[in-house]
Amino acid sequence: MPIRPDHAGARPPATPCDVFLSYSRNDLEAAALLRAQLEHTGITVFKDDQSVREGDLWLEEIQAAVSGCGVFVVLVGRDGVQRWIGAEAQVALIRYFAPHDDGDRLPIFPVLLGAALPDSLPAFLRLFQATPWNGTGPLSDRLLEQIRNRTLVANQHLAFEGCPFVGLAAYRADQAHLFFGRQKETLDALACFESRDGRAPVRWLEINGNSGSGKSSLVNAGLLPLIEQGWLWPRTGLAHWRRIGPMMPGAHPVAMLAEVLARAWQSEMAEVHARLAADGEAALAFWLRGRKPDDQSAFLLAIDQFEELFTFADAEERRRFDRLLAAALEDPDCPLFVLSTVRSDFLDRFQDDLPRLVRVRNGPAKLWTLPQIGGAALREVIAGPARLAGLDVSEIKEVIVGEVRDEPGALPLVENALHRLWQQRQGNRLSGQVLTDEGGLAGILSGSADGLLVELDARERERALDLLFRLVRVDPEACRHTRRPISLAEAVAVAGGGEQGRSLVARLAGQRRRDGGTAEQPLRLITITEDSEKDKQPGGGPRINLIHETLIRSKGLDAAGKPQPYWPTLWAYIEKNTERAAQRERLRLLAREWKDRTGLSRLFGLAGWSSLLGFRRLAAPGSLEQRYLRWSRARAAVEAVALAAALGVIGEGVSWAMLRGAPFAVAEERWAYGLGAKPPLPRLVDIPAGSFRMGSEKDDESKPVHPVTFGQPFSIGATEVTFREWDACLADGGCNYCPADQGWGRDTRPVINVSWLDAQVYLAWLSRRMKRVCRLPSEAEWEYAARAGTASEFPLPAASGNDDIKGKALANCADCGSPWDLKQTAPVGQFAANAWGLHDMHGNVFEWVEDCWHENYADAPDNGATWREESGGNCSSRVLRGGSWYDKQDYARSATRDRYNPGYRYDGLGFRVLCSPPSAGH
Numbered sequence: 001m002p003i004r005p006d007h008a009g010a011r012p013p014a015t016p017c018d019v020f021l022s023y024s025r026n027d028l029e030a031a032a033l034l035r036a037q038l039e040h041t042g043i044t045v046f047k048d049d050q051s052v053r054e055g056d057l058w059l060e061e062i063q064a065a066v067s068g069c070g071v072f073v074v075l076v077g078r079d080g081v082q083r084w085i086g087a088e089a090q091v092a093l094i095r096y097f098a099p100h101d102d103g104d105r106l107p108i109f110p111v112l113l114g115a116a117l118p119d120s121l122p123a124f125l126r127l128f129q130a131t132p133w134n135g136t137g138p139l140s141d142r143l144l145e146q147i148r149n150r151t152l153v154a155n156q157h158l159a160f161e162g163c164p165f166v167g168l169a170a171y172r173a174d175q176a177h178l179f180f181g182r183q184k185e186t187l188d189a190l191a192c193f194e195s196r197d198g199r200a201p202v203r204w205l206e207i208n209g210n211s212g213s214g215k216s217s218l219v220n221a222g223l224l225p226l227i228e229q230g231w232l233w234p235r236t237g238l239a240h241w242r243r244i245g246p247m248m249p250g251a252h253p254v255a256m257l258a259e260v261l262a263r264a265w266q267s268e269m270a271e272v273h274a275r276l277a278a279d280g281e282a283a284l285a286f287w288l289r290g291r292k293p294d295d296q297s298a299f300l301l302a303i304d305q306f307e308e309l310f311t312f313a314d315a316e317e318r319r320r321f322d323r324l325l326a327a328a329l330e331d332p333d334c335p336l337f338v339l340s341t342v343r344s345d346f347l348d349r350f351q352d353d354l355p356r357l358v359r360v361r362n363g364p365a366k367l368w369t370l371p372q373i374g375g376a377a378l379r380e381v382i383a384g385p386a387r388l389a390g391l392d393v394s395e396i397k398e399v400i401v402g403e404v405r406d407e408p409g410a411l412p413l414v415e416n417a418l419h420r421l422w423q424q425r426q427g428n429r430l431s432g433q434v435l436t437d438e439g440g441l442a443g444i445l446s447g448s449a450d451g452l453l454v455e456l457d458a459r460e461r462e463r464a465l466d467l468l469f470r471l472v473r474v475d476p477e478a479c480r481h482t483r484r485p486i487s488l489a490e491a492v493a494v495a496g497g498g499e500q501g502r503s504l505v506a507r508l509a510g511q512r513r514r515d516g517g518t519a520e521q522p523l524r525l526i527t528i529t530e531d532s533e534k535d536k537q538p539g540g541g542p543r544i545n546l547i548h549e550t551l552i553r554s555k556g557l558d559a560a561g562k563p564q565p566y567w568p569t570l571w572a573y574i575e576k577n578t579e580r581a582a583q584r585e586r587l588r589l590l591a592r593e594w595k596d597r598t599g600l601s602r603l604f605g606l607a608g609w610s611s612l613l614g615f616r617r618l619a620a621p622g623s624l625e626q627r628y629l630r631w632s633r634a635r636a637a638v639e640a641v642a643l644a645a646a647l648g649v650i651g652e653g654v655s656w657a658m659l660r661g662a663p664f665a666v667a668e669e670r671w672a673y674g675l676g677a678k679p680p681l682p683r684l685v686d687i688p689a690g691s692f693r694m695g696s697e698k699d700d701e702s703k704p705v706h707p708v709t710f711g712q713p714f715s716i717g718a719t720e721v722t723f724r725e726w727d728a729c730l731a732d733g734g735c736n737y738c739p740a741d742q743g744w745g746r747d748t749r750p751v752i753n754v755s756w757l758d759a760q761v762y763l764a765w766l767s768r769r770m771k772r773v774c775r776l777p778s779e780a781e782w783e784y785a786a787r788a789g790t791a792s793e794f795p796l797p798a799a800s801g802n803d804d805i806k807g808k809a810l811a812n813c814a815d816c817g818s819p820w821d822l823k824q825t826a827p828v829g830q831f832a833a834n835a836w837g838l839h840d841m842h843g844n845v846f847e848w849v850e851d852c853w854h855e856n857y858a859d860a861p862d863n864g865a866t867w868r869e870e871s872g873g874n875c876s877s878r879v880l881r882g883g884s885w886y887d888k889q890d891y892a893r894s895a896t897r898d899r900y901n902p903g904y905r906y907d908g909l910g911f912r913v914l915c916s917p918p919s920a921g922h
Contacts, residue, residue, distance in 0.1 A: 019045045019147060020069035022088040027077040030113055030135035034075060037139050043148060066091040071147050072106055077113040080120045087234035090187060093124050097184035100376060107150045122229055123176040124183055129153040164385030167419035171221035179221035180384030181377035182214060185370060186222035192366045195236040201364040203329055204338040208347060209370035210529040211509050214411045215341035216304050218370060220246060223339060227300055238298040246302035251312040253321040265291065281323035285334040298335040306342035310349045311506055318353055326356035329364060345488060345528045345542030373410055375401050381414060395432030396421065403441050412524050413441045420444045439566040442551045446567035449525055460504055465573045467494045471546050474574055474581035476901040481552040481574065488528060488542035490623055582904060591628035601743045606632040670731035679728035681769060682913050684715040685837045687785050694783055696895035701856050708780045710864045716777060716785050717912035719828035719839045720750035720847060726762060734765025742907050744824040750910040752825060756848045756878045756902035759911045766913060776850040777914040780864035782881050786841040786894045788834040793893045794842055795834040806889050811843035814888045825885050842892040845910035846880040853877035853899040877901060884908035
């Protein structure tokens with residue numbers, strides 16, 4: 001709660017009707033004296049006297065009066081904060097907590113009369129500095145000055161021994177004084193209950209929210225203590241409340257209900273259980289009605305983690321609980337109110353599994369969503385308890401808030417880290433260095449994650465790691481893995497399917513074990529959230545995500561250059577399955593592209609035999625990828641049948657094409673080449689010797705700009721290698737891999753879906769066919785040829801060059817203005833050549849070059865040679881040049897560099913060849 005010391009909150013003097021004075025009728029004389037002293041100093045006071053009376057609109061009158069004041073003074077005598085004072089204090093507290101700006105908050109001043117102690121104040125009012133007063137003498141000058149200046153004054157005398165942070169556990173009711181950051185939400189939820197005449201009744205408040213949002217703590221430490229102190233009286237007229245629970249349904253919800261009833265009335269549980277079983281569906285209503293002491297009393301049943309009815313209880317137990325609770329809530333004479341929490345991803349289960357309670361939900365019930373906690377509230381979660389314990393959190397507060405901004409599982413991460421930092425505190429200071437050394441919030445969390453895996457058996461452990469792996473978008477370079485949300489249905493399938501899959505997902509999401517376990521609160525590694533409207537995913541429904549991205553990150557490199565992961569177990573699993581991740585990503589992209597196709601073109605987007613083998617066990621049941629593979633297998637089966645029927649006519653040629661996933665036309669070419677026909681080869685353009693300045697000042701990786709000199713001419717492909725030229729290699733026996741054309745056509749379109757390694761196979765065949773040494777160009781050779789004697793970004797459309805091709809239809813890129821932009825590749829040679837006769841050096845497809853990746857041009861060769869591992873080169877990545885059909889023009893600049901894993905393929909990757917002069921051949 002952002003209450004500042006009095007010296008920081010001074011404001012201009014109050015205006016007329018500045019102070020609302022709240023008091024009990026038993027303290028009327030003291031209230032009159034207090035008012036007189038305030039008015040004597042020129043402060044105007046609203047003291048309701050007889051102006052506000054209990055009636056239909058009394059609460060609205062209080063709200064209007066408090067809304068019009070500038071300061072709220074509450075006089076607390078021997079009656080404490082009850083009834084009228086509680087109602088007025090609620091309105092004042094809402095005015096205090098609602099604004100984000102301290103300048104708009106309502107200052108609140110508790111004045112303790114006679115023997116009243118600060119402990120008699122509710123938790124929320126206890127946070128303000130209370131002033132003792134004997135009720136007869138003058139008020140202190142300091143208090144009068146603070147009221148006049150409308151100063152926000154924090155309680156400087158609160159004290160707490162021990163750790164003020166609860167860790168992974170939810171707050172309990174006896175920890176209400178430690179509960180910070182959710183006061184406004186507590187008061188908003190409290191205002192949902194209603195039973196006054198003439199208003200729609202609300203006897204059941206169902207609080208829903210994402211996992212990790214703090215629902216249990218809100219109920220236990222926020223709502224329940226205030227309800228027990230009578231704070232529901234303004235909206236219900238009921239002053240006396242007996243709390244039942246909180247309970248968790250577990251596997252036997254009726255037995256749990258009997259247990260909390262017995263505890264509330266100190267009865268024998270067996271007797272209560274027997275009564276609930278003997279009296280039918282009205283048993284709970286009968287039992288409670290017989291224990292109502294008077295018309296001013298009611299009972300509140302608190303049910304935490306309502307979703308356990310769906311995850312733990314069997315159908316019959318669930319139906320019994322449904323009938324008992326619904327009958328009690330529908331009985332107008334039963335004094336029962338219900339407060340429950342449920343994870344938002346279970347809201348759709350009510351309709352089928354709890355039919356009677358669904359009817360109640362449409363009647364005297366309200367569904368209320370707990371919003372994600374914001375940055376200001378998180379600061380109070382950290383700073384509030386720290387103030388009580390006298391802790392200095394200045395080094396860690398903003399670091400922690402920055403780490404969990406926009407994280408749906410922020411609260412458990414923060415509380416767990418604070419508890420750990422308190423254990424390693426240095427004096428009264430929570431150390432920022434310790435937080436860094438531990439790896440931040442997720443680093444602290446991952447230290448306990450292995451313990452969770454140890455509790456699982458071997459099969460569950462493997463499924464848990466596989467599920468966590470599915471939630472990772474793997475970086476091939478192992479530099480920066482990122483989170484990848486998946487549907488709850490897919491997560492359950494990966495975790496084993498059915499009840500065992502749901503159980504494992506629940507364990508990883510922090511749900512307690514069915515047998516209760518030994519931990520006070522289980523660890524949470526994943527969150528289960530409902531998509532917001534703006535972020536709806538295809539298919540909708542709950543989504544699963546890692547609780548924090550740091551779980552899959554590295555702290556950096558050690559002295560040997562190896563990553564130092566925050567959670568080594570999951571990192572090692574990812575590294576072991578990196579190739580599988582690449583295949584999974586390729587399958588996902590192919591499935592999405594296939595889904596967007598229509599008509600017969602869908603058949604051409606299906607996976608071939610070689611791909612089907614690589615995609616085994618990668619698709620989750622019920623997913624788009626599984627549907628794609630089913631259709632691919634079906635097509636493959638049809639093709640196999642057709643091939644078998646035609647074997648007598650086509651024979652070996654068809655078999656050859658099928659094994660390679662190649663079009664039948666390639667098999668026909670194979671026969672022709674066998675009879676002596678010459679395959680089509682790339683057309684080469686001679687590039688003269690000379691010099692140029694390589695690089696660009698626009699990009700760090702393209703610096704420094706440096707001179708490069710070519711002492712000998714070379715020959716380079718006039719266009720990118722086409723599908724027709726690649727298929728010639730396939731038909732001639734030089735290549736074994738048939739790349740997919742995405743349904744865009746082959747022939748003169750640039751070959752795509754080829755890796756750097758695939759290009760090496762083609763170049764070896766081309767060298768044999770041409771009797772010349774053919775290879776990929778070096779970066780320098782490529783850029784020299786692309787610039788064609790100019791210094792411009794795009795040497796198009798003439799020799800003078802051009803620094804902007806956006807919208808000019810001079811190339812194929814995302815914003816170049818061509819008919820193929822952002823759709824597909826264009827046939828080669830569709831655009832004007834540069835001054836040296838080279839087509840498509842900009843856009844269409846990224847082109848592999850020979851060089852290993854270097855972060856910049858420091859120590860780069862000055863003779864145009866291929867740059868390999870010298871000066872820290874990384875040959876696990878190879879350089880790409882020229883941009884593609886789906887990248888903007890900036891990626892197509894002469895100097896722009898990119899990189900990719902040499903073994904990866906996708907539909908924006910191709911290449912062109914460079915061959916030595918004939919005299920240098922073999």
